[in-house]
Amino acid sequence: xxxxxxxxxxxxxxxxxxxxxxxxxxxxxxxxxxxxxxxxxxxxxxxxxxxxxxxxxxxxxxxxxxxxxxxxxxxxxxxxxxxxxxxxxxxxxxxxxxxxxxxxxxxxxxxxxxxxxxxxxxxxxxxxxxxxxxxxxxxxxxxxxxxxxxxxxxxxxxxxxxxxxxxxxxxxxxxxxxxxxxxxxxxxx
Numbered sequence: 001x002x003x004x005x006x007x008x009x010x011x012x013x014x015x016x017x018x019x020x021x022x023x024x025x026x027x028x029x030x031x032x033x034x035x036x037x038x039x040x041x042x043x044x045x046x047x048x049x050x051x052x053x054x055x056x057x058x059x060x061x062x063x064x065x066x067x068x069x070x071x072x073x074x075x076x077x078x079x080x081x082x083x084x085x086x087x088x089x090x091x092x093x094x095x096x097x098x099x100x101x102x103x104x105x106x107x108x109x110x111x112x113x114x115x116x117x118x119x120x121x122x123x124x125x126x127x128x129x130x131x132x133x134x135x136x137x138x139x140x141x142x143x144x145x146x147x148x149x150x151x152x153x154x155x156x157x158x159x160x161x162x163x164x165x166x167x168x169x170x171x172x173x174x175x176x177x178x179x180x181x182x183x184x185x186x187x188x189x
Contacts, residue, residue: 066156072134072140075167080169090121120177
């Protein structure tokens with residue numbers, strides 16, 4: 001009742017082999033990339049290529065302006081908080097003041113040579129960072145007025161204005177420190 005003849009079993013094995021060979025042919029065709037390609041994949045690849053071409057020709061919109069805005073804000077912040085190069089320059093000026101001041105110099109001259117010159121050097125570097133922040137921020141804000149820049153994103157304007165404001169505050173503080181109007185040296189008398 002449930003037994004198969006030898007001929008029926010052989011026919012089933014032949015059918016199984018034929019199915020296996022057909023699936024192997026489809027697998028080889030899929031690995032070539034010529035068969036089994038979805039229409040959506042082709043469409044997406046075409047759109048990606050078009051987008052890549054547009055970005056390569058024109059650049060991503062606002063990337064340079066956004067980077068400039070962030071640089072302006074960071075430089076403004078550095079001008080207020082101090083920079084590594086300003087600290088090193090101040091320490092170097094302290095050492096130079098110690099080496100050049102003789103022990104017979106007056107106390108006022110020693111204070112100026114050791115501390116005052118280093119303070120002014122630090123203020124000078126802070127002023128340079130502030131001025132750079134101010135210039136970069138103004139350039140980013142003025143960029144849309146010159147050339148084909150396209151619309152400027154609101155966050156770029158906000159960050160640029162932050163860089164300009166921090167640059168102005170940093171420049172003002174640097175000038176006040178350099179001229180001893182803010183935290184001047186104590187008198188030696």
